[in-house]
Amino acid sequence: MFNKEEIAQRIAQEIKDGYYVNLGIGIPTLVANYIPKGINVVLQSENGLLGMGPFPFEGEEDADLINAGKQTITTLPGSSIFDSAMSFGMIRAQKVDLTILGAMEVSENGDIANWKIPGKMVKGMGGAMDLVASAKNIIVAMQHVNKAGESKLLPSCTLPLTGVKCIRKIVTELAVLDVLPEGGFKLLERAPGVSVDFIKQSTAGRLIVEGEIPEMKLNM
Amino acid sequence: MINKVVSGAEEAIRDISDGATLMLGGFGLCGIPENCINALVTKGVKSLTCISNNAGVDDFGIGLMLKQRQVKKMISSYVGENAEFERQLLSGELEVDLIPQGTLATRCLAAGYGMPAIFTPAGVGTEVAEGKEIRNFNGKDYLMEYAFDADFAIVKAWKGDTAGNLIFRSTSRNFNPVMAMAGKITIAEVEELVEAGELDPDYIHTPGIYVHRIFQGKDYKKRIEQRTVRKSEV
Numbered sequence: 001m002f003n004k005e006e007i008a009q010r011i012a013q014e015i016k017d018g019y020y021v022n023l024g025i026g027i028p029t030l031v032a033n034y035i036p037k038g039i040n041v042v043l044q045s046e047n048g049l050l051g052m053g054p055f056p057f058e059g060e061e062d063a064d065l066i067n068a069g070k071q072t073i074t075t076l077p078g079s080s081i082f083d084s085a086m087s088f089g090m091i092r093a094q095k096v097d098l099t100i101l102g103a104m105e106v107s108e109n110g111d112i113a114n115w116k117i118p119g120k121m122v123k124g125m126g127g128a129m130d131l132v133a134s135a136k137n138i139i140v141a142m143q144h145v146n147k148a149g150e151s152k153l154l155p156s157c158t159l160p161l162t163g164v165k166c167i168r169k170i171v172t173e174l175a176v177l178d179v180l181p182e183g184g185f186k187l188l189e190r191a192p193g194v195s196v197d198f199i200k201q202s203t204a205g206r207l208i209v210e211g212e213i214p215e216m217k218l219n220m
Numbered sequence: 221m222i223n224k225v226v227s228g229a230e231e232a233i234r235d236i237s238d239g240a241t242l243m244l245g246g247f248g249l250c251g252i253p254e255n256c257i258n259a260l261v262t263k264g265v266k267s268l269t270c271i272s273n274n275a276g277v278d279d280f281g282i283g284l285m286l287k288q289r290q291v292k293k294m295i296s297s298y299v300g301e302n303a304e305f306e307r308q309l310l311s312g313e314l315e316v317d318l319i320p321q322g323t324l325a326t327r328c329l330a331a332g333y334g335m336p337a338i339f340t341p342a343g344v345g346t347e348v349a350e351g352k353e354i355r356n357f358n359g360k361d362y363l364m365e366y367a368f369d370a371d372f373a374i375v376k377a378w379k380g381d382t383a384g385n386l387i388f389r390s391t392s393r394n395f396n397p398v399m400a401m402a403g404k405i406t407i408a409e410v411e412e413l414v415e416a417g418e419l420d421p422d423y424i425h426t427p428g429i430y431v432h433r434i435f436q437g438k439d440y441k442k443r444i445e446q447r448t449v450r451k452s453e454v
Contacts (some may be wrong), residue, residue, distance in 0.1 A: 046321065047247045048391050058449045063250065063442035064378075064390040070248040071448040081390055083397040083425075084247070084273070085329040088322025092340065111345075121310070122318065123300035129348060130322030133341035164345035 002173045002191045002216070007141050009034045009218045011100055011171050014139055015041055022046060022091065022131060024101030025069045027141040031100055036219065042078075044096055046127040048087045051079030068127065088127065092134045099135035101128060103142045103167075105157045108205035110167040110179045112140065113159035125162060132163030144172035144202050151204035153177070153185055175199050176216060177207075184208045189216040221416045224384035226433045229259035232407045236372055238265050239292075243328065243368065243399040244272040244282060245375040248301075248445045251392030252281050253376040255409045255437040261285055267292040271368055273324060273395055275299045280443050289313065297321035301445070320348065323365050325398055330367035332401020332430065337366050373403025376437070377426070380410035381419050384428030393425065400426045409437040 002010065008030035015021060015031075017039040023029055032052075035041050043052040045067040052067055053074035061072040075081075090096060105113040112132055115125040132138060145151055153170065170177045176189040184206040190199055192215050200207055226232045233256055236242070246252030260268075261284050268291050275294055276283035285291050286304050293315040299305055308314035319327075320342040330338050339362035343349050353364040375396040378389035386408055388396055400406050408426075413436035 045391070047250075048394050055448045055450045057452045059452075061444060061447055061449060062390065063444050064392040066248065066250050066391055066445070068247075070250070070445040072444055072446065073448070075390075081393055083388075083393050084321070084325035084395045085398045088325055091322065092342075121306050124296060124298035124318040125320055125348075126298040127321040129320035129346065130340070130342040133344060161346045 001194055005030060006218060007171050007173060010176065010216055011139055011141055012036065013219060014169070015039070015098065017041070019097040020044055020050070020095065021098045021100065022096050022135075024099070024128070024131075026102040028100040028102060029069065031141075044087075044090070045073070046087050046091065046131070048082050048084055049075070049079065051076045053079070088130050091127075091130055094134060094136045096135065097137060099131050099138045100141060101131065101138065103140045103152070105152050105154055105159050106140055106142065106167050106170055106179070107154050107156045108179065108185055109156075109183045110165045111157050112162050112167050113157040114162050116160045118160070128162050132166045135166070138167055139169045139171065140167050141171055144174040151202055153203045153205050155205045174202055180208070186210075187213050189214055191216055221383050222428075223382050224428060224431055224434045225382050225413070226435050228435050229255040229409065229437070232256060232409070232433045232435055233259050233263060236260065236263070236265055239267045240265065240371045241269040241369070242271065243370045243373040243403055244270055245373075245394065245396035245399045246272065246274070246281070247391070247394035248274055249276065249281050249443050251376050251388070251394050251396055252276070253374045253407075253409050254440055256374045256407060257281060257284060260290065261288055264288065264290065266290050269293040269295065271295040271324070271370060273297050273321060275302055275305050277301050277445070278304050280441070286314070293317065295319065295324070297324050325395060327365055327368045328395065328398040328402040331369065332398060335367060337364050339364055368402055370403050371405065373399040373406040375400045375406065375408050377408055377410045379412045379414065379419060380408055380431075380434050381414050381416045381428070382434070383416040384408065384431030384434050385419055385424045386410065386426035386431060387419060387423060388425050397426050401430045405432045406430055407432065408434045410434060411437065411440060
């Protein structure tokens with residue numbers, strides 16, 4: 001079974017040379033630490049920055065320079081700054097190649113719920129609805145089951161939706177799965193030590209298993 | 221040159237009255253108009269509708285106005301980080317309209333560009349789409365969202381000149397330029413106010429035509445919400 005760092009590490013392997021990538025809050029943020037060496041990737045922060053660098057050294061924080069998670073960050077050679085409308089303009093126009101975000105639930109037809117739990121304080125969707133509605137390639141980083149052991153990969157979402165038919169790939173602590181255009185979770189890889197049967201039990205939506213399922217490998 | 225300079229925050233907000241609709245620039249606490257927010261708290265105007273990406277924290281930013289019960293309605297994309305906000309929301313004292321962040325920015329942009337509405341895919345198939353017109357373009361559904369109509373836009377810039385031209389710094393730019401374009405009356409507070417002619421016209425982010433009042437702010441706290449650092453390399 002994978003931990004959060006390993007989920008991030010596995011997702012990082014999906015990032016290709018020349019990609020502009022938007023990383024959501026939570027596990028997706030960790031992906032930045034595992035981007036393969038030797039490839040050029042530009043991180044977009046939707047508050048208005050392309051070319052997000054690492055956290056600043058102590059004492060070099062700049063209150064005017066933050067990411068979408070409101071963390072102090074740095075720029076890199078080649079960075080650019082723009083306003084919020086242009087930021088979502090480039091997202092809507094599909095200039096951003098890959099979006100990685102977290103989810104509470106994903107359905108077998110690619111719907112995602114990640115912003116609201118009825119009865120709990122609702123903080124808002126931020127940029128998530130814009131991102132999922134427009135991104136050409138979205139990978140979800142999520143837990144396969146909740147704390148009660150219930151599957152979060154469902155026939156249909158029970159929580160209020162963030163977007164419909166938009167998720168293509170999911171990486172969880174148990175597996176890597178594609179969401180097929182015609183519907184269904186296609187099992188691609190399983191986490192080390194996790195059986196296909198266990199993944200079947202942990203997936204409430206339609207799971208498609210064809211042939212031998214290899215173990216996930218992490219490029220170190 | 222038309223001179224846009226006012227003496228300070230108090231004069232800049234002099235005609236903002238109860239029930240007004242305000243746009244306030246900033247993302248989190250980054251790039252918020254600190255001086256004008258403080259002046260609005262002192263003035264005590266009430267029943268305000270505030271269009272702002274976030275709602276500040278308990279003791280800073282729009283949170284200060286919430287504490288004084290000056291806000292009737294917030295239109296925002298994300299409103300965490302504020303316990304008083306949550307209390308007022310759950311008790312029904314405060315109305316909140318949560319909208320996608322890109323929709324928020326683009327509804328400002330539309331107002332500043334003189335366009336009555338936009339079409340965006342954000343929110344299609346979700347509760348955000350309820351009651352809204354949907355149009356299909358090239359096989360994809362889009363929601364029609366209206367341009368904002370705000371009485372005042374209040375923004376914070378890094379530098380400005382007496383003609384109202386603005387330059388923003390780093391990611392404190394965020395919503396400020398699009399809101400600056402969108403207000404019936406736009407108020408800009410700047411860290412450094414210079415004479416017209418001192419800023420290079422090629423480097424202006426917001427042309428002065430959009431700005432009605434400008435002043436040099438003071439005592440900026442620029443509070444950091446999430447201070448994240450890495451250890452210095454030895």
